[in-house]
Amino acid sequence: MTFEQLLQYIFSGLTSGSIYALTALGFTLIYNATGLINFAQGELVMLGGLSAVGLYQAGLPLPVAFLGSLTIVLIVTVLFQQLAIRPLLSRGVLAQVIATVGASLALRTAAMMIFGREALPLPAFSGDTPIRIFGASLNPQTLWVVGSTLLIVLALQLFYRRTLTGKAVRACAVNPLAARLMGVSYSNVVLLSFAVSGAISAAAGVMITPISFMTYSSGALLGLKGFAAAALGGLGNPVGAVVGGVALGILEGLGVGLVSSGYKDAIAFVILLLVLFLRPQGIFGGKAVEQE
Amino acid sequence: MSALLSLKGVRAGYGSIEVLHGLDLGVQAGEIVSIIGVNGSGKSTLLQAVSGVVPLRGGCIELEGERLDTTGVEGIVRRGVVQIPEGRQLFGPLTVEENLELGGYSRRGRRGRHAGGDGRARVGSGPAGAAARLDQVYALFPRLAERRRQAAATLSGGEQQMLALGRALMAEPRLLLLDEPSMGLAPLIVRDIFRVLRELNQQGLTLLLVEQDARTALNLAHRGLVMERGRIVLEDRAEVLLASPDVQSIYFGQGGGRHGRGTRPAGQGGGSA
Ligand SMILES: Nc1ncnc2c1ncn2[C@@H]1O[C@H](COP(=O)(O)OP(=O)(O)O)[C@@H](O)[C@H]1O
Ligand SMILES: [Mg+2]
Numbered sequence: 001m002t003f004e005q006l007l008q009y010i011f012s013g014l015t016s017g018s019i020y021a022l023t024a025l026g027f028t029l030i031y032n033a034t035g036l037i038n039f040a041q042g043e044l045v046m047l048g049g050l051s052a053v054g055l056y057q058a059g060l061p062l063p064v065a066f067l068g069s070l071t072i073v074l075i076v077t078v079l080f081q082q083l084a085i086r087p088l089l090s091r092g093v094l095a096q097v098i099a100t101v102g103a104s105l106a107l108r109t110a111a112m113m114i115f116g117r118e119a120l121p122l123p124a125f126s127g128d129t130p131i132r133i134f135g136a137s138l139n140p141q142t143l144w145v146v147g148s149t150l151l152i153v154l155a156l157q158l159f160y161r162r163t164l165t166g167k168a169v170r171a172c173a174v175n176p177l178a179a180r181l182m183g184v185s186y187s188n189v190v191l192l193s194f195a196v197s198g199a200i201s202a203a204a205g206v207m208i209t210p211i212s213f214m215t216y217s218s219g220a221l222l223g224l225k226g227f228a229a230a231a232l233g234g235l236g237n238p239v240g241a242v243v244g245g246v247a248l249g250i251l252e253g254l255g256v257g258l259v260s261s262g263y264k265d266a267i268a269f270v271i272l273l274l275v276l277f278l279r280p281q282g283i284f285g286g287k288a289v290e291q292e
Numbered sequence: 293m294s295a296l297l298s299l300k301g302v303r304a305g306y307g308s309i310e311v312l313h314g315l316d317l318g319v320q321a322g323e324i325v326s327i328i329g330v331n332g333s334g335k336s337t338l339l340q341a342v343s344g345v346v347p348l349r350g351g352c353i354e355l356e357g358e359r360l361d362t363t364g365v366e367g368i369v370r371r372g373v374v375q376i377p378e379g380r381q382l383f384g385p386l387t388v389e390e391n392l393e394l395g396g397y398s399r400r401g402r403r404g405r406h407a408g409g410d411g412r413a414r415v416g417s418g419p420a421g422a423a424a425r426l427d428q429v430y431a432l433f434p435r436l437a438e439r440r441r442q443a444a445a446t447l448s449g450g451e452q453q454m455l456a457l458g459r460a461l462m463a464e465p466r467l468l469l470l471d472e473p474s475m476g477l478a479p480l481i482v483r484d485i486f487r488v489l490r491e492l493n494q495q496g497l498t499l500l501l502v503e504q505d506a507r508t509a510l511n512l513a514h515r516g517l518v519m520e521r522g523r524i525v526l527e528d529r530a531e532v533l534l535a536s537p538d539v540q541s542i543y544f545g546q547g548g549g550r551h552g553r554g555t556r557p558a559g560q561g562g563g564s565a
Contacts, residue, residue: 164393164400171383171394178381181343182463183369183398 001257004135009257010250015142015211016225017249018149019045022204023226024233024241025156026197032173032236033193036096040080040104042223043111044198048073048205049214050111053120062123070202076107077198081191104219111216119213122206145207152200153242160238169193173236221265228272234282243284294357296321296498297342297373297467301351304341311337312522314351319467324489324499326509326530328543329519335502336378338519339469342500343375344368355467369398374465378472380456384445388436391444391455392429395462396422422462429458432488450481457488468492470501474508486512506543510534518543 001009023045030038051072055065084099125144130137160166171179172189180186205214205222229248233240248268255267275282295318305311311334319325329335340346342353344365353361355371363371383391399421430437433454439447444455453473460468473489474482482505489512493499502519503509510516516533518526526533533539 164397167386167390167394168397170386170390174383174385175381177345178377178383179394180345180365181369181375181377181381182394182459183366184394185366 005257007134007136009253011138011142013250013253015145017246018145019204019208020225020229020248021242021245022149022200023222024229024245025238026201027226027230028236028238028241029193029197033190035093039100040107041201041226042219043104043107044073044201045205045222046214046219047107047111048202049209050115052206053122056122066206069206070199073202074195074198077194081194108216108219115216119215121213122209124210141210148207225268228268231275232271232282234284237284240282240284295319296356298354302341302348303350304337304346304348315524319498319500321498324493324513325515326513327502327517327519328506328509331504333519334522335519336471339375339471339502342469369463372466374460374463375469376456376460380452382444382452382455385443387441388444388455389440391459392426392462395459396425398463425462429461433458449477453477453485467498472503473501474505482508
């Protein structure tokens with residue numbers, strides 16, 4: 001493999017890695033607030049991509065379609081939390097997890113009925129002319145994806161580290177009862193976590209659609225890879241989620257270069273299994289995946 | 293004068309078990325009331341009922357004659373009834389300062405304070421008020437100021453109890469509920485913490501604490517109540533209870549052993565001062 005090829009695989013790995021990172025963050029936010037693994041997380045990414053396609057095809061400018069898609073997914077996520085998760089709060093985590101499985105099927109079916117079975121495209125945010133870097137060609141969309149991911153991660157960090165509301169969310173993840181005794185509304189924290197999780201998942205979906213298209217069925221694989229990334233970084237650890245996502249993307253990219261593109265998707269499964277067997281708390285030590 | 297806090301016929305429990313069977317209790321403003329009782333007698337449940345965490349199945353709870361039990365957990369904190377739960381329940385991975393800031397969560401964005409007639413100096417709310425309150429807590433516990441950037445979980449047991457107390461003070465309580473504040477702490481540290489509690493009380497803060505360690509709790513209190521299986525069975529001035537042979541035989545000497553500090557036979561007077 002030449003240096004240019006290596007660079008090429010890393011670029012492509014960074015792109016999908018950013019998407020996995022955002023999806024993993026989506027898992028992490030909900031997991032931290034509620035202890036739930038949201039099996040519909042990948043479907044939120046899919047819904048983000050397809051909603052943007054729908055709005056764009058309806059004639060809205062791309063940036064408006066982007067924001068519109070975030071809003072739609074945010075509303076869907078909040079409704080799901082209010083109508084399906086909230087009534088099940090007293091029934092324990094298993095009932096809620098099953099509700100998320102149900103939601104993933106419902107979203108997939110709805111998307112198929114609305115958008116059909118075709119893989120739908122979206123134009124790149126700023127053209128397709130590749131940028132040459134050290135002999136490798138860099139798709140401008142990659143810059144958008146990586147840049148926006150960095151911005152989102154930074155904004156989330158600021159929110160969770162610097163604002164009192166953000167600190168209250170972290171406090172709830174550690175000890176919901178103590179947080180309530182300080183006057184923090186746990187149900188508002190859960191709602192906020194679902195909303196933010198939905199919005200960043202939608203952003204991931206919109207950004208990846210110009211590169212790899214989107215169909216109603218894309219959610220399953222995206223969700224699985226996001227989960228693998230979250231588990232790799234340590235479930236419940238937001239920094240771990242980002243590093244895990246990028247690491248998974250780059251490993252995939254290199255795997256495609258070194259082995260064969262046929263095995264690309266298998267890499268995530270292999271990593272997930274290795275993590276579960278060897279280090280269930282992930283690289284950065286979140287909560288052990290097997291605990292829940 | 294009506295009581296600051298009053299419980300009337302309070303019944304509460306979990307699932308099919310009823311823990312509190314019609315409990316009556318009054319706490320006057322400015323008082324320190326200690327409730328003693330063995331493990332499982334329902335002391336924590338009582339405080340959780342006052343804080344709104346455990347819903348009532350009967351009876352009512354009032355703060356200065358106004359219903360408290362219909363207010364919800366957050367509303368109860370905002371009205372100045374603040375609990376330090378059993379085992380302190382700090383936010384371990386968060387820093388000392390973040391723990392304190394969260395303690396003031398209920399006071400954010402609120403101008404002035406609940407109408408409290410207890411005469412303590414008020415420093416207002418909002419970000420400026422929060423900063424002033426933080427300074428007050430750091431002045432009270434300089435050790436916390438030195439460790440402000442440290443994760444709460446890395447503090448010693450005594451420092452953690454200071455942090456739990458500081459965090460509760462950030463909410464500007466008028467009534468502080470303490471669930472076993474001496475649990476797991478060395479006697480010297482308990483003495484320090486209880487000295488601070490007494491000072492806070494002298495500045496006007498009303499305290500309701502529940503303890504298994506009867507001697508320590510009654511030494512601090514003005515008034516003591518003995519709780520057994522969800523009922524108050526005895527109530528008197530603290531020094532009367534301290535001197536009562538019944539209380540001595542049942543409750544003294546347990547506290548030490550239970551907390552793993554080595555048994556101390558009743559009557560040796562080691563802990564009373
Ligand atoms: N969350 C709970 N669910 C069910 N039962 C509980 C719960 N908490 C306490 N209990 C029961 O209620 C009774 C009183 O407990 P508690 O109020 O914790 O007593 P104390 O604080 O005096 O030790 C005990 O029998 C205990 O087992
Ligand atoms: Mg207890």
